[in-house]
Amino acid sequence: MTDQPFSIDRDTLLDAYRTMKTIREFEERLHVDVARGDIPGFVHLYAGEEAAATAIMLHLGESDRIASTHRGHGHCIAKGVDVKEMMGEIRGKASGACKGKGGSMHIADLSKGMMGANGILGAGAPLACGAALAAKRRGDGGVAISFVGDGASNQGMFLESLNLAAVWNLPVIFVVENNGYAESTAMEWAVACDSYVDRASGFGMPGVTVDGTDFFAVYEAAGEVIRRAREGGGPSLLECKMYRFYGHFEGDAQTYRAEGEVENLRENHDCIKIFRAAVTGAGAVDPADLNAIDAEALALINEAVAHAAAAPMPGPEDLETDVYISYA
Amino acid sequence: MRVGLVANPFSARDIRRVIANAASLQITDRANIVLRVLACLGACGVSEVLAMPERGGIRAHVERGIERARNTGDERFAPVRHLDFPVTGTVEDTRRAVRAMVAEGVSAIVVLGGDGTHRAVAMDCGRIPIACVSTGTNNAFPDHREPTVTGLATGLAVTGQVPPEVAYAANKRLLVSINETEHHPALVDVALVAERVVGARALWRPESLRELYVTFADPSVIGLSAIAGFLDPVGRREPEGVMVDIAPLPADASRPDTSPAVRIDVPIAPGWLRTIGVRSWSRLAPGASRVPRLRAGMIALDGEREVGFGEDDDVRIVLEPDAVRTVDVEACMDYAARNGLFRRDERRALGAGRPAGE
Numbered sequence: 001m002t003d004q005p006f007s008i009d010r011d012t013l014l015d016a017y018r019t020m021k022t023i024r025e026f027e028e029r030l031h032v033d034v035a036r037g038d039i040p041g042f043v044h045l046y047a048g049e050e051a052a053a054t055a056i057m058l059h060l061g062e063s064d065r066i067a068s069t070h071r072g073h074g075h076c077i078a079k080g081v082d083v084k085e086m087m088g089e090i091r092g093k094a095s096g097a098c099k100g101k102g103g104s105m106h107i108a109d110l111s112k113g114m115m116g117a118n119g120i121l122g123a124g125a126p127l128a129c130g131a132a133l134a135a136k137r138r139g140d141g142g143v144a145i146s147f148v149g150d151g152a153s154n155q156g157m158f159l160e161s162l163n164l165a166a167v168w169n170l171p172v173i174f175v176v177e178n179n180g181y182a183e184s185t186a187m188e189w190a191v192a193c194d195s196y197v198d199r200a201s202g203f204g205m206p207g208v209t210v211d212g213t214d215f216f217a218v219y220e221a222a223g224e225v226i227r228r229a230r231e232g233g234g235p236s237l238l239e240c241k242m243y244r245f246y247g248h249f250e251g252d253a254q255t256y257r258a259e260g261e262v263e264n265l266r267e268n269h270d271c272i273k274i275f276r277a278a279v280t281g282a283g284a285v286d287p288a289d290l291n292a293i294d295a296e297a298l299a300l301i302n303e304a305v306a307h308a309a310a311a312p313m314p315g316p317e318d319l320e321t322d323v324y325i326s327y328a
Numbered sequence: 329m330r331v332g333l334v335a336n337p338f339s340a341r342d343i344r345r346v347i348a349n350a351a352s353l354q355i356t357d358r359a360n361i362v363l364r365v366l367a368c369l370g371a372c373g374v375s376e377v378l379a380m381p382e383r384g385g386i387r388a389h390v391e392r393g394i395e396r397a398r399n400t401g402d403e404r405f406a407p408v409r410h411l412d413f414p415v416t417g418t419v420e421d422t423r424r425a426v427r428a429m430v431a432e433g434v435s436a437i438v439v440l441g442g443d444g445t446h447r448a449v450a451m452d453c454g455r456i457p458i459a460c461v462s463t464g465t466n467n468a469f470p471d472h473r474e475p476t477v478t479g480l481a482t483g484l485a486v487t488g489q490v491p492p493e494v495a496y497a498a499n500k501r502l503l504v505s506i507n508e509t510e511h512h513p514a515l516v517d518v519a520l521v522a523e524r525v526v527g528a529r530a531l532w533r534p535e536s537l538r539e540l541y542v543t544f545a546d547p548s549v550i551g552l553s554a555i556a557g558f559l560d561p562v563g564r565r566e567p568e569g570v571m572v573d574i575a576p577l578p579a580d581a582s583r584p585d586t587s588p589a590v591r592i593d594v595p596i597a598p599g600w601l602r603t604i605g606v607r608s609w610s611r612l613a614p615g616a617s618r619v620p621r622l623r624a625g626m627i628a629l630d631g632e633r634e635v636g637f638g639e640d641d642d643v644r645i646v647l648e649p650d651a652v653r654t655v656d657v658e659a660c661m662d663y664a665a666r667n668g669l670f671r672r673d674e675r676r677a678l679g680a681g682r683p684a685g686e
Contacts, residue, residue, distance in 0.1 A: 006525060186383075194355040194385025197341050201352055209341040210528060220528040221343045228346060236346055241417070282524040282636065 006284050008219065013279050016058060016215060017290055020050040020272050021297040022083065023074045027246075029301050030073075030090065034250040038309075040092050041103045046074030048245035051271035052177060053078040055218035056145060056238075059226045065113045065131035065144040067124030069177070070105045071244075072117025075147055081109045087304040088311050095311035099322060122148060122155030125174065129161050132172035132235075143171040143229045151182020153199070154190060162203040165235035173225050174200075176239045177212065183248045184256040200237035212240030213271040216278065243269050329486055330376045331369055331406070332429035332437035332456075334422055335362050336445040337384020339464040342530045348600035350465045358440055358463055359389030363405065365438055365461070365479035366390075370406035372483025378432055380425035381410045383417065419448050426452040435486035436655060438479070443469045443551070443630035447515050450501065450652045457485070457496045459655040465530070465598065466551035466631055468516045473657060481660035489669055490660045497659070499564060500543040500614070501651035504627055505644045506637055512629055515652060517542045517553045518645055519628040520620050522576075529632040534602045538622045540572040541612060541645050550595040551631055558592050559609050569612035569647040573621070575605035614649045 006013065027047040034043050046053070049071075057078035060066070068075040076086055081097060089096030090104045097107050108116035115131065118124045128146035135142030148158055153176050165172045176196045180186060193199050200207030208225065210217045218240055225236040243265045247254045254262075279285040335358055344350040369377060381387065387410060394405050411428050415421055426449050429437055436457045439449050442464010449458055459482040460470030485495035504512040519531060520539040531537070531552065544564045545556035556562070556570040575589070590606040612618065620643055627635045627643075637643050664670060 007523060188383045188385065188388065194388070195337070195341075197345065197352050198354045198356075201354065206345040206349075207341075207352065208343050208345055209338065210343075214526065216525040216527040217529065221346075224343050224346050278525060284524070 006216075006279070006282070010285060012058065013285055014289060014293065016054050017272075017275060017279075017285075018293045018297065019054045019057075019078050020215070020275065021293055022300060023047075023050045023053070023077045024272060025297045025301040026073060026077060026083065026086070026304075029305060031246060031250060033305070039090060039104075039250075041105075042070075043090065043104045043250045044071040044248065045244070045246040045250065046071050048265060048270065049177060049179060049212065049242045050074055051215040051275065052175070052212045052218050052240040052242055053147075055215050056175060056222040056226075058219065059223050060113070060143070060145070062111070062113050063140070064142050065115050065128065065135075067115045067127040067131070067144070067146045068117045069124060069147050069149055069152065070117060070119055070121070071149065071177075072105070072107060072147075076107050076109070076114055076117065079109075079114045080112045081107065081114050083300055084304045084307045085109070087301075087308040091308045091311075092313060093308050093311035094314045094318065095308060099318065100314045101318075101322065121152035122158040124148065125158045125161035126164070128172050128174075129164050129168075129170055132165065132170035132229075133168065135171055136168075141171075141230045143173065143226055145173050145175055147175050147177060149182065150176060150178040150180070150187050151185065151190065153196065154182075159203075162200070162205070162235075162237070166204045169232070169234040171229035171232070172235045173222075173229055174235065174237045176237065177242060178239055179242050179244045181244075181248065181256065184252075184254075186256075196237055196239040205235050205237060207237040207239065209239040209241065212242030213269050213274055215271060215275045242271070329374050330378060330432065330434045331374050331482065331486055332426065332434040333362065333365070333377050333379040333408070334425055334437060334439045334441070334445065334449055335359075335380065335382070335386045336422065336439075336441035336463070337382050337386050338417070339441040339445050342465065343528045344465050344530055344532060344597045344600070347532055348597040350598040353463045355385040356389055359386045359393060361440060361461060361463065361475045362386060362390045363393045364476045365482075366394075366405040366408065368476055368479030369438075369483045370404050372480065372489070373487050374406045374483055377406050377408045377438075378429050378434060379408050379410045380421060381413065381415050382421060383415045419444075422448040423452050430454060430456060436482050438482055439470070440475075441470075442467050443516050444632050446470055447513065447630045450515055451513060453652075455653055457653040457655050459657075466549070468546065468549040468551045468553050469630070471657075477661060478655070478657050480664075481657040482655050484660050484664050484669060485655055490663045494663045495656060495660050496653045497565070497656040498650040499652040499654055500567075500569060501648050502541055502543055502569065503646050503648055503651075504629070504635075505646070506635070507642050510635070512627065512635055513651070514629040515543065516551070516630050517556075517628075519552050519631075520622045521626045521628055521633065522622070524624070524626055524636055526626070526633045529634075530597070531628050531631055531633065532597050532600060534574075534596060534604055535576055536625075537574045537576065537604070538625065539574060539620050541569065541618070541647075542572075543569050543647065545570045550598060552596055552628075554596065555592065555594045555604050555606070556609065558594055559590070559606065560611070562611070567614050567649060569614075570609060571612050571618060572609045573607040575607040577603060577605045612647045614647050616646070618645045619643065620645065
């Protein structure tokens with residue numbers, strides 16, 4: 001009814017920007033630190049895709065669960081996992097979110113509803129169905145989100161999960177983060193039905209495609225599918241079309257990319273630039289406030305790196321701790 | 329004789345699938361529509377179809393369908409050539425393709441999409457007629473019809489078997505000008521909304537709606553134009569349009585009722601009936617310029633939020649007559665039937681230069 005320029009209040013806009021910027025600085029720093037040899041194991045960066053995780057997670061509470069992917073840092077940060085603990089985990093330090101035993105692809109924090117990044121493609125989908133079933137049985141209005149890439153969406157587990165979610169009418173949303181490449185293979189070479197919306201229709205649930213580089217497009221669409229799931233309306237699929245600025249993994253030679261592709265993406269399709277232009281252009285936020293957040297995000301990442309660098313490695317005595325859990 | 333083809337793989341994919349049970353026509357079905365149209369164009373003697381390149385799957389399925397038919401000795405499809413340029417997956421593909429089709433001298437452009445796709449084609453096609461096939465969400469501009477018939481009518485029209493004065497119809501459009509420098513056309517409706525984001529593009533929440541301008545007001549279509557259609561029907565071929573001044577209803581039902589003059593229930597999306605408060609409405613005369621009352625907000629063109637404007641901007645809206653030409657399918661088919669164009673016992677059938685019985 002009011003003629004507010006945005007349906008989101010100013011503080012939330014600033015929080016969203018802070019989250020996106022923190023993810024960006026986190027990933028940009030990892031890109032440097034991997035090349036420097038400071039990081040053990042594989043790292044897959046979320047830079048360029050920040051708007052999707054941020055916009056979706058704004059609709060979730062801590063008790064809502066998410067199941068992430070191998071490219072999970074952005075999901076973790078947006079879901080509230082401690083950045084210092086994440087940096088420690090990626091460096092294999094005892095200060096890490098999983099005490100340094102998981103690394104980049106297995107960061108989890110159940111206290112934040114983050115069930116884990118996942119090194120197995122598509123494996124988050126059945127986990128999200130489980131969390132959604134639990135929420136449905138509890139009747140607490142909770143939802144679960146399964147993030148999956150365009151490549152992993154062809155995995156049997158993912159397709160089985162769509163089926164299960166539909167027949168059990170689970171409060172789960174399958175977010176397909178379509179960054180155009182399954183490792184190095186473009187979608188049209190690998191996805192037989194050509195459209196994730198068609199795929200969702202085949203399982204009897206609605207599907208939506210949004211511009212994943214537009215925070216507000218994702219925010220609006222995610223708000224609708226999450227509200228629907230909370231109210232018992234069942235599962236849906238949300239495809240976010242987006243771009244990643246780096247390779248599939250750090251070290252990927254990216255010979256499948258066209259010349260100038262990444263430069264064009266950074267110049268014209270950067271979700272953070274797009275957000276910034278939208279909120280400052282409409283006068284909703286002062287650019288100086290965003291500049292201050294830029295500095296805060298950078299400082300936070302520097303602090304996280306220093307903290308992780310100084311932290312000890314897990315010792316031999318930690319080898320068998322936190323490996324199994326007793327339900328007795 | 330060449331015909332252009334724009335088949336949008338991304339229409340009917342927005343949030344209205346979730347909130348309103350809107351259809352989401354499958355890519356393979358869109359490809360099948362293209363094949364049906366190609367068969368009809370081929371039967372009428374169209375020599376080549378220039379198609380927009382895309383990577384949403386339609387092209388792959390169409391090429392597969394043609395190859396499979398050819399393997400079985402079936403050559404009924406008009407030859408297709410996809411234009412050669414890098415695909416962006418955005419509306420720019422449509423606009424670039426249409427400009428290339430115009431440069432190559434197509435006689436008509438067959439369009440598969442909703443109001444938004446047709447609007448994008450109309451931005452660049454000039455006087456070249458559009459043959460409309462609805463595969464979008466609201467589809468107020470393209471009428472609902474089996475594409476086989478649209479393909480036949482188009483083929484008969486472009487090959488001159490139906491004379492142009494019968495085959496093509498004139499359509500109005502709305503032109504939004506901002507500071508006399510930016511110009512944005514719409515085929516069906518221009519809506520002014522209070523919020524300032526493009527967001528998910530589609531409009532499905534009436535709370536933010538403030539003003540509505542329509543080229544025609546048909547009560548038998550859905551979408552924003554139905555608001556005007558339910559108040560004051562105006563046909564596509566009539567000269568005037570309609571402007572509706574919206575009185576937003578309080579989101580909270582317990583708040584004091586501001587009692588707008590009229591409340592109507594309108595399907596602003598498929599199956600999505602919303603109550604709209606209306607302060608007043610009036611006819612738009614062709615050529616007359618209107619200045620909106622809303623001072624800052626977003627302009628939605630044919631149902632999708634597109635352009636923002638502020639208090640310093642000079643916004644004007646004009647209804648233009650005879651701005652877009654379309655293939656008049658009913659008129660073509662009626663003429664063809666009355667003149668025996670479908671009869672095989674005549675001198676020849678359908679395709680010009682193609683002997684009967686071949």
